[in-house]
Amino acid sequence: MRELRADCASCSGLCCVALPFSRSADFAVDKAAGEPCRNLRADFRCGIHRDLRGEGFPGCAAYDCFGAGQQVSQVVYEGHDWRSRPGTAREMFAVFPVVRHLHELLWYLTEALTLSAARPLHADLRACLDEIEGLTRGTPDQILAVDVAAWRERVNPLLLRVSELARAGLRGKERRGADLMGADLAGAALRGANLRGAYLIGARLKKADLRRADLIGADLRAADLSGADLTGALFLTQSQVNAAIGDAATKLPPALGRPAHWG
Template structure:
């Protein structure tokens, strides 16, 4: 079966949010609308009212209770510090307003490319996907080269075209992993809407759940080993006691958006969210 997601610590560090080394870009660049996930409306390019002068969130430890579940689940995959400290070399948007909008436009592009790098690095840890590791290493290099360019170059990147190239390899890796699960084709229900689905204790081993709407689904004690969950929406899905070890392309953001408990089994290097243990 697929390997535990273990890659170089420096790679993981680069592909995880480091708010202390970011200029609060997600709190400024991105828009959001008042909803169950956000307490008020905010336009893109406008600082969130909770953003402090040190670029840190003033309610970070209490986001969910303050109506910002969307923020608590968000993951920039290290794009924030990359844009702030590397691409712009520590030049911040607040003191240099002439570059502010450019920085805000560069940020979501880098975020998407970093997310691709996260998935690609995961593929390199999967034994079943060894046959495509050489191709994956090349596209990782190509992706990193795109990011290590000037802001103007980054703004010209055709992200959709590059994503299509990456996705081809991710789909291949998914097929190789899920092929190891006996009768996995029975679990392939791509594109189906699982909104609020009753799947307690369901056998979803090797399932193709790419982009599935699992919002508020009951997945308690479900077996999701070796399933492909890339892009699946886990908001308010109850995965208490579920087994997700060996599942592929699961991110911390998806886990943070779900409900779970100490009995939920997650693949490394994902961690149990604090709000699960607090019952929130």
């Protein structure tokens, strides 16, 4: 999944300009879409990257573009950036979130294709992946014409079926969309659980068994995953992991990196 990982050195700081954010626990200031962040340097790097959390920007520390930044910068716009070609800036900022959504779908599809339990669906998964990859290599006008919602509607049933096949026989708990904010789930047996879209903000999941749990869309902001086992967790993303709290004992899927703030 290397091409679906953010490579900030190959991007023109698109997430720092294209996206809006509001002053909150995640962002220290308000910023409108298309307005460069005050911390963005001339070389397109973040001036406070080493201490985003300490400076009041944990939302930036958690964010992951799934490699959309370098795709837009290096492929769609062939290495040209919005500063050197200001006439394309507005268009580029509109293209970026579309590609980001498509790359998120590619992340899920790529993972699904690694699961032997989902082999009966591999042909359909591969077909979707190939089509979406083609869309991300289109012209700006072609990308802006993509109906992201329609693609999510097409891919989601496949991912649901993949989840069912991968969790078959585990008798995991059904907690889809559950409000578990601040819940004490320390040591909980959640292997094979369906936690799709669950609200786990600030939940205590210390030493919980989350093996093969479906975590697509689950909100893990400030969730304590210290010592938790997420081996084989389904559809977990780097952004979710970055937003959580963990430690050296937390077990992650091999495709994901251990955040620096975990220590």
